[in-house]
Amino acid sequence: xxxxxxxxxxxxxxxxxxxxxxxxxxxxxxxxxxxxxxxxxxxxxxxxxxxxxxxxxxxxxxxxxxxxxxxxxxxxxxxxxxxxxxxxxxxxxxxxxxxxxxxxxxxxxxxxxxxxxxxxxxxxxxxxxxxxxxxxxxxxxxxxxxxxxxxxxxxxxxxxxxxxxxxxxxxxxxxxxxxxxxxxxxxxxxxxxxxxxxxxxxxxxxxxxxxxxxxxxxxxxxxxxxxxxxxxxxxxxxxxxxxxxxxxxxxxxxxxxxxxxxxxxxxxxxxxxxxxxxxxxxxxxxxxxxxxxxxxxxxx
Numbered sequence: 428x429x430x431x432x433x434x435x436x437x438x439x440x441x442x443x444x445x446x447x448x449x450x451x452x453x454x455x456x457x458x459x460x461x462x463x464x465x466x467x468x469x470x471x472x473x474x475x476x477x478x479x480x481x482x483x484x485x486x487x488x489x490x491x492x493x494x495x496x497x498x499x500x501x502x503x504x505x506x507x508x509x510x511x512x513x514x515x516x517x518x519x520x521x522x523x524x525x526x527x528x529x530x531x532x533x534x535x536x537x538x539x540x541x542x543x544x545x546x547x548x549x550x551x552x553x554x555x556x557x558x559x560x561x562x563x564x565x566x567x568x569x570x571x572x573x574x575x576x577x578x579x580x581x582x583x584x585x586x587x588x589x590x591x592x593x594x595x596x597x598x599x600x601x602x603x604x605x606x607x608x609x610x611x612x613x614x615x616x617x618x619x620x621x622x623x624x625x626x627x628x629x630x631x632x633x634x635x636x637x638x639x640x641x642x643x644x645x646x647x648x649x650x651x652x653x654x655x656x657x658x659x660x661x662x663x664x665x666x667x668x669x670x671x672x673x674x675x676x677x678x679x680x681x682x683x684x685x686x687x688x689x690x691x692x693x694x695x696x697x698x699x700x701x702x703x704x705x706x707x708x709x710x711x712x713x714x715x716x717x718x719x720x721x722x723x724x725x726x727x
Contacts, residue, residue: 472656473528473666477535480670481513482542484648486550492637493554497630504556505682505691506634510641511550512543514672516578521672525707527664533583535669543674616676616693631694638698645671646706650713663714671706672699 489510496503515536522532649670653663675696682688 472658473531473662474535474538476652476656476658476662476666477513477539477669478542480645480649480652480666481539482546484652485513485645485670486511488641488644488648489550490554492641495637497633499630500556501688502630502634502691504551505688506637506695507551507554507556508547508678508682508688509673509675509692509695511547512674512678513539513669514674515540516674516676518668518672521703521707522665522668525664525668525710526661527668527710528659528661531662531665532669539669612676616679616696631690634691634694635698638695639702642671642699642702642706646710646713653714660711660714664710667710667714668703668706672703675699 489507493503493507496506515532519532522528646667649667650663652670653666658666673695675692679689679692682692
């Protein structure tokens, strides 16, 4: 005759170690996501490349272009705000579309985000602009929480859930719709800023060539960093994208304090999206050319 159930079994209705009944199947997903995050954080060469590209190479490139910008301070502020802040959101999508090692980018996100918040005022000061005297920090913090922190938490939760079969289907569907959603968001943002152009169309048009040149210069500069640190091709592609894409939609609340600066930020986004569409095909060829020469190992 089987033994009667003990008190614990009467309460939980399940046998086994305490806690397992509360979320069956969740453990493997969380374990998978945690393993991916830890693996990414331990990839010192990738993180080093991301930091060097965004906070050494980019500021040098921007400083070299600074004297060629229109003299209007609002326009210059808009250009500096957007170019000095690395993207931490849709860069993952574009990197993934180009078969880059996009799983490394979420681990680099906190590093890039904190670093840009700490270094941006100093970069602007060195270039003759003081952020604190022009806009308030409040809108930036709000944008940080709403546009970055909350979506990032959801992304990590989805990654954990994606380890399960049902979660994988949802994850695939979300990835498929990501580009249309980004396009829709961009359309809304652009539509909100176009009426503010007024007589500033010439100044805004003048920043398009520097934005386009930035994409080209950063592609080759990132390739040099990838070669120097001997990253494999997929990681190299991810580094090129993190160096080229900028944090336009997050710094936009700061730029809204000056109407022209906001339009300049949105203009960069338009140029960047067109450039990213081209880079999805061109970047793998750019870095792979070096890989085939035997300078950079390619992941199996």
